[in-house]
Amino acid sequence: MKQNFTVRHGALDGVEAFLSVARHRNFRKAAAELRVTPSAISQAVRTLEARIGVALFLRTTRSVGLTEAGERFFARARPAFEELVAAAEIAREFGQRPTGLLRLSVPRAVLPVLLEPLVASFCQAYPEIELEIVASGELVDLAAEGFDAGIRMGELIAPDMVAVRLTPSFPFVVVGSPDYLHHRSRPAQIEDLRGHACLRMRRTDGSVAPWRFVDGNKAIEAIVTGPLIAHDYSTLLGAAIRGVGLAQVPGPVAASAIADRRLHALLRPFAVTSPGVFLYYPQRHQVLPKLRAFIDHVRQGDGDISQTRTRNGKSREPATE
Incomplete structure (x- = not known):
């Protein structure tokens, strides 16, 4: 039968007081160390003994000693409590400095x-x-x-x-290489894409994403076809640069290739705008x-x-x- 290892509420109450008294063999010194009154230390120890069900200290008017049960408890509880304190300190560091x-x-x-x-x-x-x-x-x-x-x-x-903004908003641009466009007419309207090889993206849900455009205030989703379906924009961009077909990618992804004329931007008046890239948590x-x-x-x-x-x-x- 599986045992229940859940720590009961208050199971650690009084342990720190016990350990301090056991180290000093003195209630007043333990109280001074923990910055509480001797009566508070005595009450904490009595409550711990009552909860465990056995006396942990031998008390006289002149001295404090450990019972056999107290010796056993001290031997096991001291390293465990020190580990808890060390664990708390390590965790606290993560909340105080970048690490x-x-x-x-x-x-x-x-x-x-x-x-x-x-x-x-x-x-x-x-x-x-x-x-x-x-x-x-x-x-x-x-x-x-x-x-x-x-x-x-x-x-x-x-x-x-x-969400923390990392980039301004940007357009999704349709791009094609000079080699690809050398043999085909440039699309001037969205409908012209029917005669082109269009590279597409597969979404995480398994569907193939349509190409998105705007015409004035009207949102348009164009169902396009082509020789390649990829799972990331980098693959689509690389294929477009090599003349495989046209691709629709985020503007910043294609910016360098457009600047050095490895790609030409097409259908700019119909480009849909993304809110931008964000860091989120x-x-x-x-x-x-x-x-x-x-x-x-x-x-x-x-x-x-x-x-x-x-x-x-x-x-x-x-x-x-």
Whole structure:
């Protein structure tokens, strides 16, 4: 039969008083050490003895000694209590200074654009923090998977998360390489995509995402076809550069390739706009210093980073310690 190892409420009450008296063999010295009255120490010990069901001390008017039960209890309780104190001190350090393992869940596409320029400087600025970046297209449960925070586009973040803006809003652009466009006419309207090889993204739920556009105030989802389906924007971008087809990707992801003319931006008047990329984490009373350090470092490294916002759009600062 499985035993119940749940610690009962108050099971540790009086243990610190007992250990102090046992070390000093004196109630008054124990009271002075713990900064309480001798009567409080006596009451704590009596309550502990009553709860255990055995006398732990031999008391006379001139001396205090341990019973055999007290000796056994002291031998086992002292190292256990010291471990508890040490554990509390270690835990307290995590709440007082930037240290420990900081785990971030991020999409692969933002690594070269957003994080790589910051990683080296952050690691140098905070040598006591171990930064672990897990690149994935999946939307993970931060708490269940042991992440301190995640980075995603704003429209993908749950409303109960605190979100810190990392980038301004940006368009999703359709891009094609000069080689690809050399043999085909450039699309001028959304309908023109029917004659093109369009590279597509598979969502985390398994569906293939349509291409999204706006025409004035009208939102349009275009069902396109093409030779490649990928799970991340980096793959789509690389295939577009190699002339496999057209791709629709976040503007910052394609910016470098557009600037050096490896890609041309198309259908700009119909580009849909994303709210931008955000760092997000669960709402909690205390933000650990390691996460606070990362937020502050990102802010200092990017002048476009704005005030922290909740997903309902109201400005707010994350909870502080």
